[in-house]
Amino acid sequence: MEQILSIVVRNQPGVLMRVAGMFSRRGFNIDSLAVGTTQNPEFSRMTVTMEADEPTIIQVTKQLAKLVEVERVKVLPPKSSATRSMILVKVKAGNKRPELLQLAEVFRAHAVDVTGESLIFVATGDEGKLRAFVDVMRPYGVTEMVQTGLVALERGDTSLAVEKSRFEWPQMDDGHAAI
Structure with missing residues (x-):
């Protein structure tokens, strides 16, 4: 079954290679790929289509979520996208x-x-x-x-928009990260 993945990643060199490498290492084929900067230039959105059954797409999303540069991953329902x-x-x-x-x-x-x-x-x-x-x-x-x-974008009011990275630490008044 054709699956549509929407992946929000950091907009920096090498991210596409890391994401594509994850697919390649695990033997998954990418049928189509589109990448572009989001409304926040710190992030890009990748739209990936692939043929996969339910267990495979779950595995793919879990593997993608492990990549540091990946902020969000969502399988988009074709009928409501x-x-x-x-x-x-x-x-x-x-x-x-x-x-x-x-x-x-x-x-x-x-x-x-x-x-x-x-x-x-x-x-x-x-x-x-x-x-x-x-x-x-x-x-x-x-x-x-x-x-x-x-x-692809999911229809309705839901959004994958990211304002800041999930890995950014809050800043203290002196400019250092609060850890």
């Missing part, structure tokens, strides 16, 4: 440019580059929509494409 991926698709245009632009509109895709011989479209959505968009463009000659990993 807002999820999106983005794809860029370069298509041969030739004399089919108007037709391609009309087809793109159906998928709410937009042309982000127009040259004499090709168009580059950007589309966002779920995996099914993006696959359908590529399938429609394929007969015209897809010359290149690239897709981001899934990004």
